Amino acid sequence: MTRPFNFSAGPATLPEEVLQQAAAEMLDWHGSGMSVMEMSHRGKEFTSIYENAEADFRALIAVPKHFKILFMQGGGLAENAIVPLNLSRGASADFVVTGSWSEKSQKEARRYCDVQIAATNESSGHTSLPPLASWKLRRNASYVHICTNETINGVEFQDLPDLKALGSDAPLVIDFSSHAASRQVDWSRVGLAFGGAQKNLGPAGVTLVVIREDLLGHALPACPSAFDYKIVADNHSMYNTPPTYAIYIAGLTFQWLKRQKEGEAENEVRGVAAVERRNIAKAKLLYDAIDHSQLYLNNVSRDCRSRMNVPFFLRDESRNEAFLAGAKTRGLLQLKGHKSVGGMRASIYNAMPLAGVEALVDYMQEFEKKHA
Numbered sequence: 001m002t003r004p005f006n007f008s009a010g011p012a013t014l015p016e017e018v019l020q021q022a023a024a025e026m027l028d029w030h031g032s033g034m035s036v037m038e039m040s041h042r043g044k045e046f047t048s049i050y051e052n053a054e055a056d057f058r059a060l061i062a063v064p065k066h067f068k069i070l071f072m073q074g075g076g077l078a079e080n081a082i083v084p085l086n087l088s089r090g091a092s093a094d095f096v097v098t099g100s101w102s103e104k105s106q107k108e109a110r111r112y113c114d115v116q117i118a119a120t121n122e123s124s125g126h127t128s129l130p131p132l133a134s135w136k137l138r139r140n141a142s143y144v145h146i147c148t149n150e151t152i153n154g155v156e157f158q159d160l161p162d163l164k165a166l167g168s169d170a171p172l173v174i175d176f177s178s179h180a181a182s183r184q185v186d187w188s189r190v191g192l193a194f195g196g197a198q199k200n201l202g203p204a205g206v207t208l209v210v211i212r213e214d215l216l217g218h219a220l221p222a223c224p225s226a227f228d229y230k231i232v233a234d235n236h237s238m239y240n241t242p243p244t245y246a247i248y249i250a251g252l253t254f255q256w257l258k259r260q261k262e263g264e265a266e267n268e269v270r271g272v273a274a275v276e277r278r279n280i281a282k283a284k285l286l287y288d289a290i291d292h293s294q295l296y297l298n299n300v301s302r303d304c305r306s307r308m309n310v311p312f313f314l315r316d317e318s319r320n321e322a323f324l325a326g327a328k329t330r331g332l333l334q335l336k337g338h339k340s341v342g343g344m345r346a347s348i349y350n351a352m353p354l355a356g357v358e359a360l361v362d363y364m365q366e367f368e369k370k371h372a
């Protein structure tokens with residue numbers, strides 16, 4: 001049986017190999033006589049699962065030694081509060097608004113600190129990135145927040161901003177929920193990165209936080225202990241019971257990522273470099289198909305189009321329902337756009353094979369011909 005291709009924005013498609021392995025190990029993990037769900041989080045079995053997941057994630061995206069990796073709960077939305085509780089010192093934070101997620105982040109942070117919008121792309125309808133030269137960063141800001149891939153609007157930073165070059169010493173906080181491990185991260189420009197797992201890393205329920213060590217230990221007194229990064233780090237993410245099964249599936253996904261390779265002999269690349277190469281090819285195929293058609297339209301500036309989330313519209317919106325129904329009969333699932341944007345959205349995360357994007361493009365072309 002071949003499974004349909006699932007273009008959901010999140011929770012999203014996982015590698016089939018991961019699901020099969022989890023199914024095979026469901027009743028008895030490695031001869032332990034237990035499902036991973038039934039194990040003590042402090043026992044040697046789960047400890048090995050946790051340690052491998054952490055080491056693999058660190059290796060995959062080359063996290064330097066002076067950063068801690070935390071496995072937390074609450075998702076991206078909880079981080080919108082947890083970050084200011086830990087980093088703002090009750091003072092100020094600057095936000096660059098580039099779409100729905102960074103907008104939500106800055107609203108939440110206002111409960112904890114003085115927030116300023118340093119730049120916004122609102123005048124373009126969230127379809128471009130505000131030029132770095134226009135960012136108004138404050139000297140005394142505790143941190144600067146950006147969302148490096150706007151899942152809903154389809155806008156992605158292709159490079160991280162160098163805040164030092166913009167005259168700011170503040171740590172950069174990135175919400176990389178929807179493109180974590182799809183490409184490498186320049187950690188020299190980052191103070192903290194967070195991402196919910198359910199887009200590109202695993203199932204819902206676990207949030208990955210990567211934090212530079214000097215940023216630990218500054219939580220506000222009101223910060224819940226379970227959300228104090230220093231307490232979480234000192235306890236190796238086991239201050240309270242972590243989401244063990246979600247960590248296990250994320251760990252299997254990291255192992256799958258490590259196995260990926262692309263290219264022949266001398267130019268063979270592995271891991272994230274391999275999926276990045278594939279992600280570039282997948283995105284190019286889909287954007288080219290949209291740009292060369294008379295029916296489909298994507299409004300995002302070419303220099304910041306997301307490789308992961310591709311929103312598009314039918315110029316004749318009366319055909320939306322027919323488009324979605326036809327897609328479903330071909331095994332192309334969850335293509336409906338976010339309600340705030342409308343139209344369609346194809347999320348083509350790491351786990352979406354090139355064959356899935358090819359099947360989508362074939363269907364789009366066939367649908368356009370039929371309705372020309």
Ligand SMILES: *Cc1c(COP(=O)(O)O)cnc(C)c1O
Nearest residue numbers: 075076077078101151177178196
């Ligand atoms: C999905 C998403 C979130 C929210 O994640 P939750 O787990 O639902 O809290 C935050 N930021 C970005 C960029 C996202 O894509």
